[in-house]
Amino acid sequence: MTTTPQAVRRxxxxxxxxxxxxxxxxxxxxxxxxxxxxxxNPDGTALPPRDDYPEPPVETLREMYRRMxxxxxxxxxxxxxxxxGRLAVYPSARGQEACQVGGVLALxxxxxxxxxxxxxxxxxxxxxxxxEVLTLLRGDWHCGYxxxxxxxxxxxxxxxxxxxxxxxxxxxxxxxxxxxxxxxFIGDGATSEGDFHEGxxxxxxxxxPVVFLVQNNKYAISVPLSRQTAAPSxxxxxxxxxxxxxxxxxxxxxxxxxxxxxxxxxxxxGQGPYLIEAHTYRMEPHTNADDQTRYRDVDEVEAWxxxxxxxxxxxxxxxxxxxxxxxxxxxAEEAEAYAATxxxxxxxxxxxxxxxxFDHVYAEPTPQLVEQRELVRAELAAARDEEGDA
Amino acid sequence: xxxxxxxxxLNAALADALLDDERVVxxxxxxxxxxxxxxxxxxxxxxxxxxxxxxxxxxxxxxxxFAVGLAMSGLRPVVEMQFDAFAYPAxxxxxxxxxxxxxxxxxxxxxxxxxxxxxxxxxxxxxHHCDSSEAYYAxxxxxxxxxxxxxxxxxxLLRAAIDDPDPVVFLEPKKLYFASAEAExxxxxxxxxxxxxxxxxxxxxxxxYGPAVPVALAAxxxxxxxxxxxxxxxxxxxxxxxxxxxTESVRRTGRCVVIQEAQGFAGVGAEIAARVQERCFHALHxxxxxxxxxxxxxxxxxxxxxxLPSVDRVLDTVARLQWDDQPDNRWVAA
Numbered sequence: 001m002t003t004t005p006q007a008v009r010r011x012x013x014x015x016x017x018x019x020x021x022x023x024x025x026x027x028x029x030x031x032x033x034x035x036x037x038x039x040x041n042p043d044g045t046a047l048p049p050r051d052d053y054p055e056p057p058v059e060t061l062r063e064m065y066r067r068m069x070x071x072x073x074x075x076x077x078x079x080x081x082x083x084x085g086r087l088a089v090y091p092s093a094r095g096q097e098a099c100q101v102g103g104v105l106a107l108x109x110x111x112x113x114x115x116x117x118x119x120x121x122x123x124x125x126x127x128x129x130x131x132e133v134l135t136l137l138r139g140d141w142h143c144g145y146x147x148x149x150x151x152x153x154x155x156x157x158x159x160x161x162x163x164x165x166x167x168x169x170x171x172x173x174x175x176x177x178x179x180x181x182x183x184x185f186i187g188d189g190a191t192s193e194g195d196f197h198e199g200x201x202x203x204x205x206x207x208x209p210v211v212f213l214v215q216n217n218k219y220a221i222s223v224p225l226s227r228q229t230a231a232p233s234x235x236x237x238x239x240x241x242x243x244x245x246x247x248x249x250x251x252x253x254x255x256x257x258x259x260x261x262x263x264x265x266x267x268x269x270g271q272g273p274y275l276i277e278a279h280t281y282r283m284e285p286h287t288n289a290d291d292q293t294r295y296r297d298v299d300e301v302e303a304w305x306x307x308x309x310x311x312x313x314x315x316x317x318x319x320x321x322x323x324x325x326x327x328x329x330x331x332a333e334e335a336e337a338y339a340a341t342x343x344x345x346x347x348x349x350x351x352x353x354x355x356x357x358f359d360h361v362y363a364e365p366t367p368q369l370v371e372q373r374e375l376v377r378a379e380l381a382a383a384r385d386e387e388g389d390a
Numbered sequence: 391x392x393x394x395x396x397x398x399x400l401n402a403a404l405a406d407a408l409l410d411d412e413r414v415v416x417x418x419x420x421x422x423x424x425x426x427x428x429x430x431x432x433x434x435x436x437x438x439x440x441x442x443x444x445x446x447x448x449x450x451x452x453x454x455x456f457a458v459g460l461a462m463s464g465l466r467p468v469v470e471m472q473f474d475a476f477a478y479p480a481x482x483x484x485x486x487x488x489x490x491x492x493x494x495x496x497x498x499x500x501x502x503x504x505x506x507x508x509x510x511x512x513x514x515x516x517x518h519h520c521d522s523s524e525a526y527y528a529x530x531x532x533x534x535x536x537x538x539x540x541x542x543x544x545x546x547l548l549r550a551a552i553d554d555p556d557p558v559v560f561l562e563p564k565k566l567y568f569a570s571a572e573a574e575x576x577x578x579x580x581x582x583x584x585x586x587x588x589x590x591x592x593x594x595x596x597x598x599y600g601p602a603v604p605v606a607l608a609a610x611x612x613x614x615x616x617x618x619x620x621x622x623x624x625x626x627x628x629x630x631x632x633x634x635x636x637t638e639s640v641r642r643t644g645r646c647v648v649i650q651e652a653q654g655f656a657g658v659g660a661e662i663a664a665r666v667q668e669r670c671f672h673a674l675h676x677x678x679x680x681x682x683x684x685x686x687x688x689x690x691x692x693x694x695x696x697x698l699p700s701v702d703r704v705l706d707t708v709a710r711l712q713w714d715d716q717p718d719n720r721w722v723a724a
Contacts (some may be wrong), residue, residue, distance in 0.1 A: 052530070074557050114551075115705055118581070120620045135537075137707075141496060142490075142493070142494040143494045143495045143496070143498075144496070144567060147462075147498055147499050147500045148498050148499060149498075153462070154491070154494050154495055157616045158482055158486045158487075161451075161455060161482060161483060161486065161487060163455075164451065164452050164454075164455025164456055164458070164459065164483070165455055165456075165458045165459040165462065165487070166459060167456055167457035167459060168455060168457060168458055168459020168460045168461075168462070168463070169454035169460070169463050170459070171459070171460065171463075172459060172460040172461075172462070172463025172465050173463050175415075175441065175460075175463070175465070176463065176464065176465075180460075194451060194453070194479070194483075195451055195455060195483075198447070198449045198451055198452030198455065199452070201447055201452065202446070202448070202449070202452045202455075202456050203449055205446075206456075220679065239681075285595065323621070338651035359497070360493045360495075360496050360497045361492070361493055361531050361532055362492070362498065362532070362534070362555075362630075363497075363556055366583070366629070366630035366631075367583075367630060367631075367632075367633060367634070368630065368631065368633070
C-alpha cells in the first residue's frame with residue numbers, strides 16, 4: 001500500500017482534526033418518515049417494495065381481506081341495529097377497516113388489546129363474540145366479554161385513560177417474565193388528553209412493550225384535527241418521549257400491517273414502546289346520533305371513497321392472482337351469514353336481573369349493599385304480587 | 391413493647407408486605423431512593439431492589455393508571471400520592487377505572503391496589519398540602535376508604551388493605567405520622583369494615599376518624615371535669631362503614647357528636663350523622679351534632695388553628711346536647 005501525499009498531509013499534526021465522529025442525532029430512529037408509509041396506491045397497484053417495511057405474507061393479507069369484509073358487514077349491521085332500537089347508540093368504524101383489523105391481526109392470542117368504544121370491529125375481528133362486544137351498547141351490562149379470557153380490556157370511553165393501563169399491563173407482564181405485547185388503540189382527538197402523554201411517557205421510561213396505534217380519522221366528533229394539534233403529524237409526538245414513531249397510510253392495509261409488524265417486533269424484543277399514526281378517515285358520523293352535515297362537506301366524505309381500504313386490498317390481491325371471483329363471493333357470503341346470525345341473536349331480548357346490581361361492586365358486598373339488595377328484592381316481590389293480584 | 395411512630399409502623403407494614411407477597415410493588419414520586427417525602431418508604435428500595443420499590447415520572451394519573459395495568463397483570467401495586475391535593479389529577483383514573491373495573495367486567499377483572507394518601511392538616515403546610523379529601527373517595531362506590539388513628543392500626547390496616555381484593559384508598563393523617571405509641575409490630579387489630587370503641591363512656595358518643603380521633607379523646611378526657619363520661623368511637627373504615635358499632639354506642643349513650651377535620655358541608659360526618667339519626671331516633675335525647683372544619687378552602691398555616699376542630703369546640707358542642715332538657719335555640723331565628 002502506498003501513501004499518497006494527500007494522505008500524509010491529512011495525517012499531519014497541524015491539520016489533523018480530532019477523530020470525533022459527527023455528533024449522533026439523538027432523535028435518529030425516533031422521528032417518523034416525513035410522508036406516511038405506503039405500499040399500495042389507492043387503486044391497489046403496488047409501489048416498489050422497501051427494505052424497512054417488507055410486505056406481509058400473502059396468506060396473512062388474504063386473511064386480512066376476509067376479516068375486513070366481515071368487519072365492515074358487522075359494522076353496517078350494528079348501525080342498522082340502532083335504527084331498530086336494538087342498540088342505544090353505535091360509533092361506526094367504517095373506512096377504518098385496515099387499522100381495526102390490522103391492529104388485532106398482527107397480535108398473538110396471548111397479547112393484550114386496549115380498545116376504545118370505536119373498536120367493536122377490531123374486537124369482532126379478534127374473534128370476540130359480537131353479541132358480547134355489543135353488550136355495552138345494547139345496555140344489559142357494561143363490558144359483555146371476559147377481558148381476562150379474551151386478553152382484551154373493556155372498551156374504554158374516558159379518552160386516552162386506557163393508554164396508561166396498557167403501559168402498566170405491558171410492564172407488569174415483562175416484569176413477570178412474559179413476552180406479552182399490549183396494543184392500545186386511540187383516536188386523534190384523544191392525543192390531546194393528558195393521559196395519552198402520561199401513558200406514552202410511562203411506557204417509555206419503563207420500556208414497556210406497548211404499541212400505541214393512533215387512528216387519525218380526522219375528527220373528534222365534530223372538531224377537526226387542526227384544532228387538536230399544531231404538530232406536523234401526530235406521529236411527531238413520540239420523539240418528545242424518546243419513543244420511535246411512524247406514520248402510515250391507514251387505508252393501505254398492506255402498509256398498516258407491515259408497520260404494525262415492525263412496531264410489535266420492536267416492543268416484543270424488549271426495546272420499549274412504539275407509536276404509530278395511521279392516517280384514515282371516519283366515513284360515518286361520530287355515532288348514529290350525530291349530524292355530520294353541521295361540520296363537514298359531503299364532498300370531503302365522497303373523496304375518501306376512492307381510498308377505500310377494502311377495494312384497495314381486493315384489487316391488489318386479485319392482481320397478485322391470489323383472490324378470484326369465487327373467493328370474493330365466498331367471503332361476501334360469510335359476511336352475510338355473520339350478519340344474519342348477529343341479527344337473529346340480537347332479536348332475543350336479554351334478561352337482566354336487578355339484584356345483580358349488587359354483585360360486583362366489591363368482592364363481598366358491604367353491609368349497606370346487603371341492606372339495599374334486600375330493599376330492592378322486597379320491591380320486586382311487591383311488584384310481582386301486585387301483578388298477580390291484577 | 392417499644393415506642394413506635396405511625397410513620398415507622400407504615401414503613402414496617404410495607405416492608406412485611408413486600409416480604410410476604412412477591413406480587414407487591416411499591417411506587418410513586420420520590421418513594422425510591424429518597425424514601426418518600428415523609429420517609430414512609432424509607433429503606434425499601436435498598437432492601438427489596440428497584441424493581442419492587444421505584445420512583446415514577448411525576449404524574450399522578452399516570453401512577454394510578456399504571457397501577458391499574460399492573461394489577462391486571464396480576465401484581466399488587468401500592469402507590470403513594472405525595473399529598474392529598476396532588477392526587478386530584480388521578481381522580482379520573484380512580485373514579486372511572488379503579489372503582490369500576492370489577493363492576494364493569496362482572497368480576498372478571500379486579501383492581502387490588504392501595505392508594506396511599508397523606509392527608510389533612512395541622513402541620514403548618516402551605517396551600518394544596520392539607521386537604522381532607524375523604525368525601526370524594528367515600529362517595530365513589532367500588533372504593534374502600536380507610537384511615538388509621540393509632541400506630542397499631544396504621545400497621546394492621548395497611549397490611550389488610552394490601553391483602554384486600556378491592557381497591558383501598560388509604561388516608562394517612564399527616565399530623566399523626568410522628569406521634570409515637572407503645573406498640574409491638576407486627577400488630578393485628580380489627581379488620582377493615584369495623585369501627586372500634588377507643589374509650590368507653592356512658593353519657594354521649596363522640597364519633598371521629600383519622601386526625602380527629604386524638605381530638606375526640608382529649609375532649610373526652612377534658613369532659614370528665616364537666617362531669618360528662620364520653621365514649622369515643624374511632625370509625626377507622628369510612629367505607630365499608632360500621633353502622634352496627636356506632637349505632638350500638640349511640641343507642642346506649644343517647645347522645646352523639648360527629649367530629650371530622652374536613653369542611654362540613656356534604657362531608658363524611660354529615661353521612662354519619664344522618665345514619666345515626668335514622669337508626670337511633672328513639673334513643674336520642676338530643677339532635678346529632680357535628681364538629682367539622684369550616685366551609686372554606688384550607689386556610690394558610692397561621693390561620694389553620696381556627697379552622698381545625700379543637701377540644702374546646704368539641705366541648706362547646708357537647709354542652710349543647712340538651713343535658714337539662716332545654717331546647718337548643720341555636721338555629722331559631724332571632
